[in-house]
Amino acid sequence: MKTATITLKTTPTLYLEADVITPDAFAGKSKDEILALPVYEGRECYKLGDYFEIAGEIGDTPENTKIVVNGDCSKVKYIGAKMSAGEVIVNSSADMYTGAWMRGGKLTIKGNVDSFSGLGMEGGEFTVEGNGENYIGASYRGDWRGMQGGVLRVKGNVGSDIGTFMNGGTLIVEGDADVHIGTHQEGGTIIIKGDVNRRVGGQMVKGTIYIFGNMNYMMPGFKYTQDVELEVDGYKGTFAEYIGDLGERHSKSKGQVVYGKLYRKK
């Protein structure tokens, strides 16, 4: 794998939309071609080279391409969006839509990410070492396809509405989360190792949510079934199992009604 390093030299006045910072867009191109890729600030189109410098080598395929992003990218959106392979490491925070619709490869953000990151993610490994904001691993506004595959891990805390319409993959939050977790969830796994506020699993029909910490209020549509011994992301212990959301239409599989499952660490 070859590594290219890009460094932000000009901080955008507004916000920079740079969905070209992906191994897919870089692979097989010369440095000049990469610096000529289009980015957007407000309603104007610019070149990547207007904001970034590039060094290192570029791989011939996305699989062989690693991109290290230096400089303060907290005003850069869409880094790693729709990437299918290779690796991207951002040594700072990143703005909204980071890793949105990501399909494969590895994306690491050393700082925080803003809302809508990992939106509709389909595959790959996405790690945020800092905090996330709202709608992490959710669906785009109006869409019914949230996170669908891959692993999204946030080591810090997140905001509200994470995993909305999630129907696959694993979303792990090692810190706390605010309201609306896994709303309309139709599959996949959400693990919150810290505390949550309320409205967990509202309208969920399928999939699993694990809550390790406190929950302020439980949704009335969930029903306790049993205590179970489980191993969840390296932790072994007893969890209380609930099924729900009982107010929703649930499908059947082999004669059995399928419910969403909510586990709370005992």
Next chain:
Amino acid sequence: MSEILIKNGHVFDVVTGIKGDKADIAIKDGKIVDKVSSKAKTIDASGKTVMAGALDIHAHVAGPKVNLGRWFRPEDKMIRGEMRGGIVKETTRMEQGFSIPSVFRTGYSYARMGYGFAMEAAMPPLYARHVHEEIKDTPIVDEAALPVFGNNWFVFEYLKEHNIEKTAAYISWLLKVTKGYGIKVVNPGGTEAWGWGLNCLGINDEVPFFDITPGEITKGLIEANEYLGLPHSVHIHPNMLGDPGNAPTTIDTMKLAEGYKAKNKFGREQLLHMTHLQFHSYGGTGWGDFCSNAKEIMDYVNKHPEITFDTGNVTLDETTTMTADGPFEHHLSALNHLKWCNVDVELETGSGVVPFIYSPNVFPCAVQWAVGLELALLAKDPMRTMITTDHPNAGPFTRYPRVFKWLMCKKTRDEQMAAFKHSGKVADATILNEIDRELTLYEISQMTRAGPAKALGLANMMGGLAPGMNADVAIYNLNPAKMPTDPEEIEKAFSLSAYFLKNGEIVCQDGQIVHSGTKKTFWVDAKAPESKQVNRDVREKFLRYYTVTQANYEVPDSYAPNPFVIEANANV
């Protein structure tokens, strides 16, 4: 205006009868002319295909239900559309959306494909203002809209007594106040019945509380249409859209036109336009034994010159269904459990919107794809056969070039057929594999130009390249003398025309919009003897039932700032 000479193109045109021979097309002051002076700007079309601007006879491109689709499907802009259509280019406005494009994208996309006219297929009269606001904002393409009459209380009441004069007087009034073009019928009686939780599943199913049947409604409207001598015929979406085993109902509906005569001064010959026939040509009793009945349907159509139809081809995309057939959308939402919206339009109609994915992995979707193509390929008269996708119901209109490719190339059909998840089962349920026909460019020009122009009563000005006609000319990068070996090139050529001229102005060059044109709103002023009784009924309905006043109902002239009014006179 300037003069233009299009030189050496391979011309395909029904009106002048040129079938691919090299010919020059001269244009002056927005019209086709015999010859131009030596000062004319020349366009070299050698090695290219030249056709008149195309006409789309049925598409949902303007109005409340289209906008409702835009409201509740932001993801159609974000995921399916271009993420950054919002960047403003020099001559054009921003474009957004895939299955429900913005008005600008609608106009530009039609122009890029060489289309100069589009018929908005269902205008709820109460919301005619909204329809005209969007038509006004859609650049380049001329447009008209068909108000819906098939579930209208006035029509029910007059036709219950079989009073054609009153029905016609009402239609004449409504076309005038809504600036409408003709008579659209959607699931006659069914949408009204759905207001009571019911539907009409055949032409003899009575509409609750109105004591009238879909058959009586349709026959009455055909009579009123010919009494008024309108340029277009009754344009019908029959009962039972999308249901397995609906073909007999479709044939029953077509039979309703038997025995009548087309009476108009516009050269129209048909009495009934069957729209998106693909959705109405199914056999079977359920989704398991779902199959094509395209052959039975086309056997009837081929023998009956009073019928025209458009295909409604499924394009295997993720799209947004929207129709005035309220019960159908409710039924569809129960099948796919996606977002759903239904609306009742007081006294007049209703509608619904549901996103839909025509997946190649789903058996019925694959059969629907085959049925649409079978209809066009089994048609003996290309002039009565028109290609549509019932945009956006079976797919977006931007996929027309893909449909042309399938119709023009058996190899691509076979490849698609083999690629279906249930290809064997699909092949058994359809007859597409047995059809070897490949449409020619001339037949495509009949189905997209001269045919729809004639069916809409516009044959004297559109759909052809004879002197005196509107100078709408499309030039495609297709050399008929050397057709590309790769069928994808056909799709590409029709998607991005080399040139498109609208009213003698170059609006699109090399697939890029270069001019926003001077679009017109077409509507029909149907002159009929006034009926005092109808005027009183209208006034009373507004006082008793409508939530708006009569004065606020009419579409003011400012909503169609560039109108083209066609006058029709009743055959009294």
